[in-house]
Amino acid sequence: MVQVFHWNRRLFQCRFICIATTIIFLIFIHTFEITYHFLNACTEEEPIDVVYTWVNGSDPKFQDQLDSYLRKYKNIQIDSSAQRYTDKNELKFSLRSIEKYASWINHVYIVTNGQIPHWLNLDYEKVTLVTHDEIFTDKYNLPTFSSPAIEAHLHRIPGLSKRFIYFNDDVFLRSPVFRDDFYSPSRGFLVYLSWLLPMCAPECLWLYVADGHCDKACNNIKCQMDGGDCDDTSKPLLGDVIVKFEDYDVVETNYTKLLATLQNTTTRTFKVDHTVNISNLISQHNKKVLFLDKLKRRKLRKKFSQRVYNRNVDAYADSLQHTNRILNEFYGFSVRKVPAHAPIMVDREIMEQMQMKFAKYFQKTAWNRVRSVDDIQFSFAYYYFLIHEKNEFSIDEIFDQFDTDMSGEWSDVEVRTVVTKLYDLPITDEIFAHFTHMLVNCSSRSVLPTLHITKEFVRNCPLLSTFLKLNLAITHKYKFELIKEADKKHVSFKMLNSNVTQVIRQLDDVRKNVKKFVCLNDNLDQLRISDNRVVQRLMLDFYMSLFPVPSKFELPEDYRNRFLYMEDYKELVDKQNRRFKLTCIFLVVITFVLFLNFFRRRVCEFIDRLFC
Known part of the structure; x- marks a missing residue:
C-alpha cells in the first residue's frame, strides 16, 4: 500500500x-x-521603389511614329527637339549608381512606350518594365511622346510602393544616399530648389507682380496682368514667402543698391520703390540666367526640313511659367524657385490629391501627345503643392491643442505654452502683460489667476479668438524642409553642348566636386555630327570611369535581348505559355489513358475470377 x-x-x-x-x-x-x-x-521601414521613364529616340520605328503624329499639329506650339528622345545609355549607368550607392532601394520600375533596352536583364527580380498602356486611364491619349503626360500617371503603376523616387534617366548618384536625403519623420519631405523662375515677360520679374505698383512691362497675360496691380478694384492674393531678396542672384554691387531700395518694405508684400531705375539690375539678372536661354531650342534646319515640325519652342521653360500661373491662381502670388535637377520622392496619396485639385490642367496635360507650353510641370507642381497646402483649425480645435490635460480649462502652464506660440522668444514681462491685458478685457475680473480660461471663454472673446486665428488657425498640411541652394551642395547640373572643350571641363568638374546627384542634360547641336560623336565617346568614358562594374540589371556583355519591343516579348511569352499548357494537357490525357487501360484490365481480371 x-x-x-x-x-x-x-x-x-x-x-x-x-x-x-x-x-x-x-x-x-x-x-x-x-x-x-x-x-x-x-x-x-516601408519599401521605397524607384521609377524611371525611358525612350530610345534613335529607334526608326519610334521616329516614324513620332513623325506621323507631328504632322497633325499644324498651328500648335510644341517641343519636338531631338534631344528629348535621344538615348546615350544614361539609364544603364544610372542603374549602376543606384546599385552602388542606394542598395536599400526595394524595386525599380522602368516606364517605356513598349521598347526594351537591349542590355536589360528582364529576369532580374528587382526590375519591371511597365508600358504606357498599363498606367494611362484614358487609352485615347496613347501613343504619347510627352514626358509630362507620362509623369502624371507614374503613381498608377501596379504594385508600386506608397512612396517612390522618380529618376530621369540622365540623373545618377555620385555618392551614397539614404532615405533621409528624401524624407524623414523629423524633417518631412526635402524640397531641393535651384534657380529663380525666369521672367514672365521681358523687363518683368515675378518679383514685380502683385507688389502693389502698376508695372507696364508686367501688365500682360503671361504675367497675369501684373497680379491686378493695374486695376484699382482688384486685391491680389499674396501667397507664402518662399524667396527672399537675398535669394536674387545679381551682381554684388547692384544687389546692395537693390537691397537698400527694398529695405523699408516687407518681404511678404514685396513692395518695390520704383523711383529708382533698376533696368540695369534686370539686365544683370538676365545675364545670370543666360543658361536658360540655351534651353531655347532652335528651329530644325535644312537637314530635318523633311519632317513636318512646326515652330519649335522650349516647352519646359514655358510649362514652368504656365504651372506658376496655376499656382498663383490657387495659392496667391509668390516668388518661386525651380526644382533642382535631382530625383524627387513622390507620395502616391499626395499625388492623387494634387491631381484632384488641378484636375482640368492635368487632363489637358494628358491630352498633349508631345511636350507643350500648357503642360503642368510635374516636379514644380508637386513641390509647391507640398509647400502651399494648409490645414485650417477652428477656435475649439486650437483650444484643444493646448489643453493637454483635457481638463476643459487652460492652466497657468498651458497659458505659458500658448504665449510662446503667439510671440517671438524670449517672452518678456511686457509680452506677458500684453497677453494678460487681452484676457482681462474679456472678463469682469482684473486678476489673471482668478480667470477660468475655458473653451467658451476663448470663443466669446473676439480679441483673443482673432489673435489665435491669425497666428494658429492655418498650418502647413505637409511637413517639408526647403533646400534653397541645392546646386551648391547637393546637385551638379551640366548642360552639355557640342563644344568638346567645354564638355571636358564640365565632366572634370563633376569628377572633382562630388555631390549626391548629377544630371547631364543634352543640348547637342544635331548638325554637328562629328563633334557629337566625340562628346558621346567622352560621356561613355566618363561613365565607365565612375561605374566600370556591370550591375545585376544588365545582361552579360556578350548577350542582347532577343526582342526590343514588349509586344514581341509578350507574344513569345504567350506562345511559350500556350505550349506549356498544351504539353500539360497532353501529359494529363496520356496519364488518364494509361490509368484507364490499367484499371480496365484489373476490372476484367476481377470479373473473370468472379464469374468464370
Whole structure:
C-alpha cells in the first residue's frame, strides 16, 4: 500500500513537472514572439521603389511614329527637339549608381512606350518594365511622346510602393544616399530648389507682380496682368514667402543698391520703390540666367526640313511659367524657385490629391501627345503643392491643442505654452502683460489667476479668438524642409553642348566636386555630327570611369535581348505559355489513358475470377 502511494506521488510529481515545464515553455515562446514583433515594428521601414521613364529616340520605328503624329499639329506650339528622345545609355549607368550607392532601394520600375533596352536583364527580380498602356486611364491619349503626360500617371503603376523616387534617366548618384536625403519623420519631405523662375515677360520679374505698383512691362497675360496691380478694384492674393531678396542672384554691387531700395518694405508684400531705375539690375539678372536661354531650342534646319515640325519652342521653360500661373491662381502670388535637377520622392496619396485639385490642367496635360507650353510641370507642381497646402483649425480645435490635460480649462502652464506660440522668444514681462491685458478685457475680473480660461471663454472673446486665428488657425498640411541652394551642395547640373572643350571641363568638374546627384542634360547641336560623336565617346568614358562594374540589371556583355519591343516579348511569352499548357494537357490525357487501360484490365481480371 505504501509503495502504491509512493508511486502515485511520484506520478503526480512527474505530471506537475511536465505541466509546469510546458507552461514555462509556452510563456517563453509567447514572450519571444511579442519581443520579435515589437523589434520588427520598431526597425521595419516601408519599401521605397524607384521609377524611371525611358525612350530610345534613335529607334526608326519610334521616329516614324513620332513623325506621323507631328504632322497633325499644324498651328500648335510644341517641343519636338531631338534631344528629348535621344538615348546615350544614361539609364544603364544610372542603374549602376543606384546599385552602388542606394542598395536599400526595394524595386525599380522602368516606364517605356513598349521598347526594351537591349542590355536589360528582364529576369532580374528587382526590375519591371511597365508600358504606357498599363498606367494611362484614358487609352485615347496613347501613343504619347510627352514626358509630362507620362509623369502624371507614374503613381498608377501596379504594385508600386506608397512612396517612390522618380529618376530621369540622365540623373545618377555620385555618392551614397539614404532615405533621409528624401524624407524623414523629423524633417518631412526635402524640397531641393535651384534657380529663380525666369521672367514672365521681358523687363518683368515675378518679383514685380502683385507688389502693389502698376508695372507696364508686367501688365500682360503671361504675367497675369501684373497680379491686378493695374486695376484699382482688384486685391491680389499674396501667397507664402518662399524667396527672399537675398535669394536674387545679381551682381554684388547692384544687389546692395537693390537691397537698400527694398529695405523699408516687407518681404511678404514685396513692395518695390520704383523711383529708382533698376533696368540695369534686370539686365544683370538676365545675364545670370543666360543658361536658360540655351534651353531655347532652335528651329530644325535644312537637314530635318523633311519632317513636318512646326515652330519649335522650349516647352519646359514655358510649362514652368504656365504651372506658376496655376499656382498663383490657387495659392496667391509668390516668388518661386525651380526644382533642382535631382530625383524627387513622390507620395502616391499626395499625388492623387494634387491631381484632384488641378484636375482640368492635368487632363489637358494628358491630352498633349508631345511636350507643350500648357503642360503642368510635374516636379514644380508637386513641390509647391507640398509647400502651399494648409490645414485650417477652428477656435475649439486650437483650444484643444493646448489643453493637454483635457481638463476643459487652460492652466497657468498651458497659458505659458500658448504665449510662446503667439510671440517671438524670449517672452518678456511686457509680452506677458500684453497677453494678460487681452484676457482681462474679456472678463469682469482684473486678476489673471482668478480667470477660468475655458473653451467658451476663448470663443466669446473676439480679441483673443482673432489673435489665435491669425497666428494658429492655418498650418502647413505637409511637413517639408526647403533646400534653397541645392546646386551648391547637393546637385551638379551640366548642360552639355557640342563644344568638346567645354564638355571636358564640365565632366572634370563633376569628377572633382562630388555631390549626391548629377544630371547631364543634352543640348547637342544635331548638325554637328562629328563633334557629337566625340562628346558621346567622352560621356561613355566618363561613365565607365565612375561605374566600370556591370550591375545585376544588365545582361552579360556578350548577350542582347532577343526582342526590343514588349509586344514581341509578350507574344513569345504567350506562345511559350500556350505550349506549356498544351504539353500539360497532353501529359494529363496520356496519364488518364494509361490509368484507364490499367484499371480496365484489373476490372476484367476481377470479373473473370468472379464469374468464370
